[in-house]
Amino acid sequence: MKIEAVYKEARMTQSRRMLVLRAVVEDYIRSQEPVGSSSLTKAHDLGVSSATIRNDMAALEDEGYLIQPHTSAGRIPTEKGYRYFVDRLATVMPLSQAQRNGIATFLSGSVSLQDTLQRAARLLSQITGQIAVVTSPSLSKATLRHVEIVPVGVATLLAVIITDTGRVAQHTIPVLHMPSAAELARWCELVNRQCESLSFAKAAEQVRSLSIVGISEQITALAESLAGVFESMADDERANELYMAGASNMAHRHAAADLAPLFDALEEQVVIMRLMSTVGEESDRDGVGVAIGSETHTPGLMNVSVVTSGYGRSHNDDTTDQQDHRDHTGSFTDTSGSADSTPVAFVGSIGPTHMDYETTIAAVRAVARYLTASLAHTGVRDTD
Incomplete structure (x- = not known):
C-alpha cells in the first residue's frame, strides 16, 4: 500500500507540474516576459503555495520544458515545452x-x-x-472538369483545360491537317463525357482508348497529342x-x-x-x-x-x-x-x-x- 501511495503521489505531482507548465506557456504567450512563481500564484488557481510552484518550475527546467534566461528572472518555455502544450490542447476554440x-x-x-x-x-x-x-x-492532384479545343491558326489548335480546382491551363497543339469543325466538336463532346472527373493520368489513358465510327486520321493524331498534354499535367508536381x-x-x-x-x-x-x-x-x-x-x-x-x-x-x-x-x-x-x-x-x-x-x-x-x-x-x- 505504501508503494501504491508513493506512485499515486508521484502521478499527482507530475500532473500538477504539467498544469504549471501550461500556465507558464499561456502567460508567456500573452506577456512575452519570463514568468515567475509569484505571478503564477496570483494569476492561476493551482491550489499550492508559491514555494511548491517554484519547485515545480525548477523540476520542469531540469526536464527540459522550461529555461531560465537570467539567474534572477522567471522562466520561459523551450521547444519541448511548446510541443507539450500544443499536443495537449484539449480543444481548439473555433472562430466565432x-x-x-x-x-x-x-x-x-x-x-x-x-x-x-x-x-x-x-x-x-x-x-x-x-x-x-x-x-x-x-495540377498533378487535380481532375478534369472540362476541355475545349479551338483552332487558332491554319495548323494550330488551342486546348483550354479547366480543372476541378478552378485552374485553367492552355496548351497549343500543332496539327498537320486540321479536322473539320463538326468532327472536332463531336470528338470534344465525347472526351468531356468520358473523361470528366478523372485524374489527368486516367484521362490520358481514356483519350487514347476512345474510338468512334468513322474517326479520321486527324482526330487520331489529335487524341495522341491531347493524351500527351494530360500526361504532362499529371507529372506536374509543383x-x-x-x-x-x-x-x-x-x-x-x-x-x-x-x-x-x-x-x-x-x-x-x-x-x-x-x-x-x-x-x-x-x-x-x-x-x-x-x-x-x-x-x-x-x-x-x-x-x-x-x-x-x-x-x-x-x-x-x-x-x-x-x-x-x-x-x-x-x-x-x-x-x-x-x-x-x-x-x-x-x-x-x-x-x-x-x-x-x-x-x-x-x-x-x-x-x-x-x-x-x-x-x-x-x-x-x-x-x-
Missing part, C-alpha cells in the same frame, strides 16, 4: 460566428482562383498578425504559385536582424512549399499540423513555428466526391471527412515560437475549410 462570416464575406468577393488565394493570405495574416502563406493547387502576406507585420514587431534568417528562408519558395506539405500531411489535429523551431528542419526557421493545413481534396477515381454545402449563415462548410482524399494545396501561418497557437490553429483551419468548399463550389459552377 462573426469571424467565420467575415471570412466568407471577404473571400466570396473574389473574381478568380488567384484572387481568392491572395485574399486568403491577406486575411489569415490579419487574423494572426503573422506571415501567411497559401499555395495554389497542383504548386505553381505561392501567395504570401504579413511580412511587414512581422518586421514592425521584431528587430530586422532577428528576422533576416526568416526572410532569407521565405525567398526559397520551393523549400517553404515542401515544408508546408510535409507538416500538413503529418497533421493530427483536425487536419492542422504544427512544426516548432528545429522541427521545421529549415535553418532560417529555427526560431519560428509553422502551422499549416491542406485544403481542397484530391480523390481516387473510384471514390465518391466530397459533399460541401452552405450552412444557414451562407458560409461554406466542409463535410467531406474522407479518409481517401488528400489535399491539393496548403495554407499556413509562420510566426514566433511564442505565437498564440490556439488562435492560429483555429484561423488556419477555418481558412483551409473555406478554400476547400470554395474549390468544390467552383468545380460545379457554370463556366459561362
